[in-house]
Amino acid sequence: MLKRSEHLQSEHLQSEHLQSEHLQSEHLQSEHLQSEHLQSEHLQSEHLQSEHLQSEHTKSYKFQNVHHQTQTRLTRLK
Incomplete structure (x- = not known):
């Protein structure tokens, strides 16, 4: 017994x-999933930041280009 x-x-x-x-x-x-989730969020935010920077860059580039063209036109008019 x-x-x-x-x-x-x-x-x-x-x-x-x-x-x-x-x-x-x-x-x-669950810890692994959380860290994966955090990583993906981090990557997304990085991606968004880089997109934002790219668009800012193209905007300023376009603006400079237009500005340059206007300057050239003005000099021709004189």
């Missing part, structure tokens, strides 16, 4: 161990 209760105890301990392992792996998965 004593052996049986010992056996049950050890089984109980094993199942507890398995549960804790399961919880750990779930925790790790």
Whole structure:
């Protein structure tokens, strides 16, 4: 009888161990997902920033170009 209760105890301990392992792996998965989510958000914001910079760059370039053309026209008129 004593052996049986010992056996049950050890089984109980094993199942507890398995549960804790399961919880750990779930925790790790969620951490992994969070970090992936953060990375993707970071990448998105970087992408948006670079797009914004590009558009700013093209705007200023266009403006300079137009400005240059107007200057040339004005000198021709004189």
